[in-house]
Amino acid sequence: MTPKEMALLLAQALDSKKGKDIRVLETDSVTTLADYFVLCTGTSAPQLKALADAGERAMKEAGILPHHVEGHRGGTWILQDYGDVVVHLFDKEARAFYDLDRLWEDAKVVDLSQVLQPGE
Numbered sequence: 001m002t003p004k005e006m007a008l009l010l011a012q013a014l015d016s017k018k019g020k021d022i023r024v025l026e027t028d029s030v031t032t033l034a035d036y037f038v039l040c041t042g043t044s045a046p047q048l049k050a051l052a053d054a055g056e057r058a059m060k061e062a063g064i065l066p067h068h069v070e071g072h073r074g075g076t077w078i079l080q081d082y083g084d085v086v087v088h089l090f091d092k093e094a095r096a097f098y099d100l101d102r103l104w105e106d107a108k109v110v111d112l113s114q115v116l117q118p119g120e
Contacts, residue, residue, distance in 0.1 A: 001062055001064065003034075003035040003036055003084035003085050004026075004035075004036065004110070006036070006059070006062075006064065006082060006084065006085045007024045007035075007036035007038050007085050007110065008024065008110075008112075008115050009058050009059070009062060010038045010055050010058065010059065010082075010085065010087055011024050011038055011040075011112055011115055011116065012058070012115055012116070013054040013055045013057070013058035013059075014038070014040045014051050014054060014055060014087075014089075015115070015116045015117055016054060017047065017050045017051050017054045018047070019040040019041065019042060019047075019051050019089075020040070020041040020042070020043065021039070021040065021041045021095075022038070022039070022040045022112065022116060023038075023039045023040075023101065023109060023110075023112075024036055024037070024038050024039075024109070024110035024112060025037045025038075025039065025104050025107040025108070025109060025110070026107055026108040026109075026110055027104060027107045029106075029107070029108070030104060030106050030107050031104075031107075033086065034081075034083070034084055034085060034086040035084040035085065036084065036085045036086070036110070037085075037086050037087075037088060037100065037104060037107070038055075038085065038086070038087045038088065039088050039090070039095070039100060039101065040087070040088070040089050040090070041089075041090050041091070041092055041095050042089060042090070042091055043091075043092070044091070045076075045091070048075075048076075048078055048089055048090075048091060051078075051089050052069075052078045052080065052089055055080060055087055055089075056069075056080065059082060064082060066080045066081055066082055067081045067082065067083055068080075068081040069081070076090065076091045076093065076094040077089070077090050077091075077094045077098065078090075088100060
């Protein structure tokens with residue numbers, strides 16, 4: 001599975017749990033940290049947990065396990081590192097505070113119109 005396919009699979013999994021403001025950034029031209037960042041906002045601590053679980057489950061079904069997870073189970077920012085793809089799950093306040101959307105504004109935004117449910 002390519003890094004882009006991984007990022008899109010993760011975006012779909014997050015969408016299935018009603019994640020908000022899902023964005024996939026193609027970061028390989030602006031950083032060596034990862035090829036893609038997947039950003040998503042959850043509305044509550046239980047939803048953040050559900051989003052994290054959905055992403056992990058989708059990747060596990062594809063035979064891929066995270067290299068590292070931070071902030072899982074109770075944080076306001078959960079990070080899942082899949083090597084070429086890093087998932088950032090935030091509550092609204094943490095997303096605004098860390099503002100990764102602005103930090104990585106030079107990265108290409110991947111079109112998710114064919115991946116996410118309309119209106120999400």
